[in-house]
Amino acid sequence: MSGALSRLQELQAQDRPTHGGRTLAYVFDSGLEEVDRLAAEAVAMYAGTNGLDPSAFPSMLIMENELVGFACDLVEAPPTAVGTVTSGGTESIMLAVQGARDARPHIRKPTMVLPATAHASFLKAAAYFGVEPVLVPVDQEFRAEVGAMAHAMSADTVLAVASAPSYAHGVVDPIAWLGAAALAKGVPLHVDACIGGWILAYAERIGRVKPAWNFSVPGVTSISVDLHKYGYTPKGASILLHRTPADRKPTYFASAAWPGYTMVNTTMQSTKPGGPLAGAWLTVQSIGHEGYLDLARSCLGAVDLIVAGVDKIEGVDLAVRPDSSLVALVADDTCDVFTIADEMAERGWYVQPQMTWHGHPPTLHLSVSAATLPLVDECLEALGESVAAAQEVGPVEVDRNILKILRSLRPEKLTDADFDALLQAAGLAGDTGVATLPKRMAQINVLLNASGPALREALLVAYLDRLFRPVRV
Known part of the structure; x- marks a missing residue:
């Protein structure tokens, strides 16, 4: 059993940390x-x-x-x-x-x-x-x-x-x-x-x-x-x-x-x-009302500092002033939020890109937690560096061959052969032809962003279907 526990610990080491205030999506950290x-x-x-x-x-x-x-x-x-x-x-x-x-x-x-x-x-x-x-x-x-x-x-x-x-x-x-x-x-x-x-x-x-x-x-x-x-x-x-x-x-x-x-x-x-x-x-x-009051002060205080700090970073801006603990950022035409997200991950921060919606540009989503407050300066420094790195390479564009494949696809008629061709073209098939998880997501997110909602849904369902396959030992 100790061997299985050791492997479990090894597997978990691949995941984003659930504590520490640096994972700004999916998890919420009180710091307690x-x-x-x-x-x-x-x-x-x-x-x-x-x-x-x-x-x-x-x-x-x-x-x-x-x-x-x-x-x-x-x-x-x-x-x-x-x-x-x-x-x-x-x-x-x-x-x-x-x-x-x-x-x-x-x-x-x-x-x-x-x-x-x-x-x-x-x-x-x-x-x-x-x-x-x-x-x-x-x-x-x-x-x-x-x-x-x-x-x-x-x-x-x-x-x-x-x-x-x-x-x-x-x-x-x-x-x-x-x-x-x-x-x-x-x-x-x-x-x-x-x-x-x-x-x-x-x-x-x-x-x-x-x-x-x-x-x-x-x-x-x-x-x-x-x-x-x-x-x-x-x-x-x-x-x-x-x-x-x-x-x-x-x-x-x-x-x-x-x-x-x-x-x-x-x-x-x-x-x-x-x-x-x-x-x-x-x-x-354990936390009680007084504890939650303190956590709210920390969380919303962190939001205030992030909002103020974003104003000083050229290349990104608020999509809208937040009412609570969620912050959405947009990028100007010198870079894209998908590359910024990858660069933030390189610096130990997980932020969530969101796609184009009803004519509005893609956004970068941050779910701020109480535990983020002591790290706001580090977060803003990482954001500034990530924006600069994204500006240096410029906005990611979809490969013409992949774009040609995308334009030929119809969500309701997507076949395994269609998806296999797309996986191969996007470099996501791996050596064995099985779907893999990429280390950087910008190219994939730009591709999905170009797909439109209906095709994006079909592609992601097909991709998840390929990812979740039994492993027999």
Whole structure:
């Protein structure tokens, strides 16, 4: 067994660090090493437990109710509010959509109205649950257009959506106005606060002006807020809150139509792992309100310093001034964000490139954590050096032969042979013809950026299909 553990450690050494404040996407670091250690112990303690049946593991019921209660206080929930701990933001969002659909079974062709900047999880939910997404354009600051959203709501609309903030650009939609519009139309409004809710809740308490976004807004009927983002808990924990038990009830599933135990599920999962729940509970209990206030100060203080520092770096600028902890940058025509991202990685920083969207240029996305504050000067120095390096080589261009192949492809007709040819041309097939992970991503990201959304989706699905293949020893 020690050999397997050694190999596990070797494998993990290939990954981006989850602590240290330098990975500015996918992970969120409080910098509280002792809390992280205790949370890991809690995950291990509950690794074998199953929340499927509260009578078998009543401690999980207690922890879930206490976590939901803590979250209710953060989002100004009324006394009637209830909630459910889920495996992550996507599951919270999917349950919100499924519940809204099933609460209105008389609507034969349900629709969902959402700003075009809403998280892709809503489109996933729409595809899974047969709810037609009605995407509404946003303004120049990437915020939802209230009039357009209201106009799009119809008798078939089962849910409207707002972001607090939107992931791509880090801005909060005008939720007070959207709540009023949804209320007037008789449409439930879900606020996706998965990434921002836990920190927005403390922003006003530390003296920062925050836009209205929570249950204090009439018309808001449900909110999703992740624990494993700015709650800084181990991965696998989010909360979906509803204004009333009646709003939540359609998300539950029960079946006695088989000879086994009567299945009753509060989430999309049946087996509900105890580890993430215990890790989340211990983290929240350990940090508490005062601790989260300090973490919010650190995180938002880091954002302020990064925003100020970006102004001094020629070649990049803010896509929009952030409302919370997410920063999006654009590059001028002397360089591209894809090369900047690679150069940042060379300097020990992971940042996330985002593609061209609706005529807007690609952006560089930073999810800032509390642990980044002591490293802001290093981050800005690395960014300045990365921009200079990207300017030296100039913007990456797609090879003409690859571009010719791209223009010949149709997403709905993409074949294995087409994809093999593209892999070979892009140098991603490796010596054995099997798909590989490149060390630098700029060439690949430029190729994907040139593909357009539909073809990009098809290419990435085909690529992942090639990456995830069994290894037989």
